[in-house]
Amino acid sequence: MQLLPLVIALLVLTSIGYYLGRGRALTMAGGSSRNLHSLPGYYGFYVALWCGIPAFLVLAAWLAFEPTLVRALVMNSLPPSAQALPEGELRLLMNEVRQFAGGRSYGREPSEIVIAAAEYYTSLKTTGFAALIVFSLSLAVAGLAWGRKRIHQQLRARVSVERAVKVFLIISSTIAVFTTIGIVMSLLFESIRFFQAVPPMEFLFGLNWSPQTAIRADQVGSSGAFGAVPLFAGTLLISLIAMTVAVPVGLFSAIYMAEYAPSRVRAVVKPLLEVLAGIPTVVYGFFAALTVAPFLRDSGSVLGLSVASESALAAGLVMGIMIIPFISSLSDDVITSVPHSLRQGSYGLGATKSETIRQVVIPAALPGIVGGVLLAASRAIGETMIVVMAAGLAANLTANPFEAVTTVTVQIVTLLVGDQEFDSPKTLAAFALGLVLFCVTLVLNVVALHVVRKYREKYD
Structure with a gap:
């Protein structure tokens, strides 16, 4: 101060x-x-x-x-x-x-x-x-x-001021680039240290995850198991459930707001829907842990199903609700940008409004919609708080959504909690997980941008 x-x-x-x-x-x-x-x-x-x-x-x-x-x-x-x-x-x-x-x-x-x-x-x-x-x-x-x-x-004051602004912009972009390089290098160097202690094949294809190791040589403790497949499976399971919820709801709401909703309704509904994007993820975690998870457990008991108190289904459902605005807003912008002449041509050929939407508008907007879905998938893969509070920490290799699972991001947080020395495989495993997560999200973002850029001009 x-x-x-x-x-x-x-x-x-x-x-x-x-x-x-x-x-x-x-x-x-x-x-x-x-x-x-x-x-x-x-x-x-x-x-x-x-x-x-x-x-x-x-x-x-x-x-x-x-x-x-x-x-x-x-x-x-x-x-x-x-x-x-x-x-x-x-x-x-x-x-x-x-x-x-x-x-x-x-x-x-x-x-x-x-x-x-x-x-x-x-x-x-x-x-x-x-x-x-x-x-x-x-x-x-x-x-x-x-x-x-x-x-x-x-x-020549204008020249001097614009030159100073240009230098400032160059410095800012350089800092951004070097920050990105620093993040990648920090992940890469620490991951290399981890892979010197744990074989990459064991990490990428091992089926057991138990990173607890002895801190000193004179202690009795586990040597640790660093098979990350249960983490990858849990991340994929929860993300799949989230996308199953978010894609239909987000896409249908975007179609309604862009094609059917009156302007007054759109002016109210779209901001309210986008409010979901501004809610902190810890609030979603509370909602999942205190409302959704008990409801699923009680409903499962009525139907004779065994639903864990912390389940992948609870985390996936709430995560899907969280990323609905990403898909809805992006899809709405893409749909509204489809040239009006395409709609008029379809109506002139005798197609109804629903047929025009299904056979003209959606195919024309499909590249942008796919890009939005992939970006939302990246957001789901990187989520942490909801999984911590609703899905638990158990590294179970299962495809049952009623059981407790964990994800890559949750394990990164768990491994780095407290005072840690960055010289043991247990701590260094967090960097290897971070590197894998970085590569996956990077690939999804690159694919999304490639799809949008490749097919954008087809319907201009």
Whole structure:
């Protein structure tokens, strides 16, 4: 929260720079923008950029490097006996220093080393933040003055501002690309470490999943079983149930809203249907665990069926309800984009409205509908909370929807809960599962985009 006033002050200075730059440009042009090379607003943005960019770059650098620098200085100030501690104990000591400096403690009296280090830590934080305030505000004021001084009638302000915007867009796209590469590399490298301990064939085709392993060599524990087929089967089963619910309901609702519903009804029904997409998945999980699962269990008892308290059917039904808006909204947009001339031609040949929809509109919109269904399938495969709360954690290899199953995403969460050391097959298995899930969803998205792009122009 200490940074908020500083950010507000920098934004105010940037706004002042905009108005000062715009006003100076108009003053130098005699009040007529025709005498300027660029529009007056570009001169204002020119000064605002000189004012804001250097200051915010300093602020970003401080946020990135200040914790590491302060930690290094505090560690260098510790007595030699403390610096000689093992890495784990030294990390705990630094955590205690930060906790004590923040007014919290571990419930015991801190040592003199911790007290001294916490005082030094606090002084460094205070001094560094004060220096940041002075330097960033001074830099903003200097940039404002420099930018305003450079304004004249023939200044190519528009070119400079657009060049700065272009650089910002390039940097943003580069960050997005490298973030994606970093995600893939982190999954790939850790998965390679996992496959060095567990053969890929055993992981991809094994039928038993029990990742519990002994933490130390002197412990008695299982060596673990990492056959992921039960996880793949559970993911496929729940996703299949979800798509069985979502595809007909979503597609039929899209056909109704696009072809049959009056404009007033469509204006009300479509937003209400899309509200389902904004409900948090944990709420769907509560609904599945407290309402759907007990209802299915009680109904099964009446019919003489054995339905588990946590079943694939409960999770799949609720997940299907969750992804209805994805299919409905995408299909509705595709159906409404079918040229009206195709409908009129069908009516001119004597076809009824239902025949036109079945034989003209749906075939014309089919590529977009298939793309929407595949995207919804990717959403279903990656869902976690509903499965955790409604389907359980049991890695059962079964096709019975009344039994408890688990999915890939649930096991990833389970394996990474708590403090984990990333040097055991149990923890590294989460990255291998994540890599498989990433590849599956990537393939589905690529197929969806390929289908849409390949057949889109056929009915233009």
